[in-house]
Amino acid sequence: MQTSVIGRIALFGLPALVVLLAPTPSGSAEPSERIIRIEASSFAYKPALIAVAQGDHITIELVATDVVHGLHVDGYDLSVTADPGQTQRLTFVADRQGTFRIRCSVPCGPLHPFMIGKLKVGTNWLLWRAVALALLAAMAGVVGFRQ
């Protein structure tokens, strides 16, 4: 009996601790306010890749530094257009997980079709932890019931 309690703690308690405490690759698990400044010039975005966590409140500040550029986020179907000298903001909640293409939505010259970037909306670790914990608890329950 003793051993099986310890065994059970080892079997379910340890993974539960791991699930709870393991560091998340994207930093904090709480949805956060994020302001991301993107410079657009000569057919490129700087940065071209933005990674956020699911549920984050995002504000993209689009700064055009040569001609008028736009920014369209596929999947979210959001657009913003900025003239040089007039920073424009796009605010949204990153509620959809996945990798989405960012494209320039304003014809800005010959290489305009190649003006692309990426929005990576990472896993919602809070949600997955909760799911994992619930599963572990369910398994522990089943095992306990059987014995």
Added chain:
Amino acid sequence: MNPERTARVLVFALALALPLGVLLTRWAGIPRQGGEWIEIHGRMSDDGGWTPDEITVDVGEVLHLRLTSDDVVHGFAIGQSNFEAVDVMPGEVTQATVTLEQPGRYVFYCTRWCGVNHWRMRGTIDVRGETSEPDTAMSPLYQSLGIDLEAPHPADVAPPDDPPSSHRGANLGVPIPDRFLTAAYYRAHSPGETWHSLRAEAAAHQLTDEEVWDLVALVWASNATPSAIEEGGRLYASNCAACHGERGAGDGVMARALANGAAARLEDRDPSPANFTDAVQMLGATPALLQGKIIRGGMGTGMPNWGPILTDAETWALVAYLWRFQFGPANTGPDTAR
């Protein structure tokens, strides 16, 4: 000369003259028949700007324009006129119709930033006809005041530690003599000069130096209506912020390109756009000087000449807006009827 040869030369000359004549009439800017569409192509100014860039019409003649861009987004507007700016997009044609009722030379220009030389993207419309009214174009104020736009103009008084506040100034309960409260006074004096004059007023003798600055802010506020500030802000965002910065610090997105541009290669010329948050320079500047610079431009420094484009009221609205960078955004007086 035998007749056969003469005939041959004649036929040849005729064949040549016909197409040449057609071309010449186009190039010479001979006024087009009313109703004909003029197609204007926009390209970044480094690639040629507007084509054509000279148009001639008669006074009152309806001008039909078909506008398109060969590269990026441009815009089209006509300076000193009430023609509403339109966008000019690649692969699209924007049609516009305009009738200019006063003879003279108008400047049309690009309204969407298309590179560091965006403001050089200009063309002219010559409107021919009898002048019905005498020429009312006055010389700008800086000329009649004899202001040298090139001279450095640092304030000869230490700027205040905190931005002056017209609100605090009004609460001091110190009356400001009427002669300070006219547009003519404001336009011809710098905040620094005004500070010295107010400092010397008997009514101000127990005020601290900072409090006298608050009175200066009050004088400036009495010359800034909220509607002028709003118009100035709109003009500043679309025409000036790309160089002077959205917060006026001289650090706009084009500043880097200007530093590498032609003006930077001129001897002892600093190519950076003026910093309107610099208290020493701004508090030593008169509104007339700022307006003069806006109208005439820098003549090679990279500061455009806005005279052919902005109306007198628009340039004063811009000047009123520039003072925000010293006196704060709330420094306005009541919006009296304009």
